[in-house]
Amino acid sequence: MLTIKGRDTSSNVQKVLWMCGELGLPFEHENIGGPFGGNDQPDYLAINPNGRVPTIIDGDYILWESNSCTRYLAAQYGSDPLCPADPKIRGNAERWMDWQLTTMSPALVPVFWGLVRTAPADRDKDAIEAARKKLSAMIAIVDAQLARTTYLAGDDFTFGDIPLGITAYRWFVMDMEREDYPNLKRWYALLTERKAFQDAVMNPLA
């Protein structure tokens, strides 16, 4: 059976948990990282020298890097449209996944840390607001795409919606001001109807 190692509060672990939910794929799960620790231990580093979560173990195959894990599971255990067959749709889906790594995640992290992982008394309000504005500018790029297509890569839900879907949940639940992005809101409402999203993502932030 598939094993997923990594705390279920991690956005990167949630990508894989959400995908497993979409696929109806059974798995064993072990909380590692954050308050659970373990990701700096030799037995974990032996399977993931990068020391982050998640790591997945599928038989004798070990894989880490959350987006690669998400795509691997979709390719192995899923089908079109989740793992898009059309090369252009697949290219677009993968682009939004990569962009979450290169651009959206660095924009989200300072806001998330400021509002979720810092006690109210210790928060640097000006720094958080400056970071929130930058995050909002990135959210606007997602909104503009969703003005043209129902889901990020086209008419159907694909693996390309997963990384930014998790960002969207955080955008909507963090205690802060939000500009109105109607297309993002419409897409997010669709995501919230998915059981796998509810189960893996719509949980308290930590």
Add this chain to the structure above:
Amino acid sequence: MKIIGRKSSSNVQKVLWALAEMGVSYDREDAGREFGVVDTDAYGTLNPNRRVPTLVDGDFVLWESNAIVRHLAREHGQGMLYPSDARTLASAEKWMDWQLTTLGPGFTNIFHGLVRDPPEKRNQEAIEKSRAATESNLEIVDAQLAKTAWLAGDDFTMGDIPAGIYAYRWYAFEGIERKTLPNLERWYAALQERPAFREYVMVGLG
């Protein structure tokens, strides 16, 4: 097919190297840094993220360098740059993602410090921190290359491309401290035997 982006960009180089490996012809237009272009309305319409490269192929537009490399490899490099085995493919993608999440961000300050900043403006502390982080990241690459000839297995794949560009840059820096990493050095020597690598990557630091 057209690639938009300056040849000196590591992200553009990924795409040019991949295309040369596959013998695919294309047009290229300069954009980014000294060439500008990325701030124009026309470019923003193609690529709202305003970085380079952007691929334009008929009515299909794609950005995010690793997503472009995967798309082109799927179209033109099946069984070569694009592994036919699902697990080899996922492992190649893992090393591509890892460059985006870890190797690239760790490298930014040493590159900007040593290549873009004049000597009197260098932040030596930031440069050393980035050097140490890169060395430690390259130890992870070295450990993989102790087990396999190439990053994803027995053969050169697209998974070698992003890290290969960083290897060139790491070894091209003058006067920095570098731990001896024999497996990395063997792999880097093998990369240097590839004409496409010499032509598009070993072009100086700019």
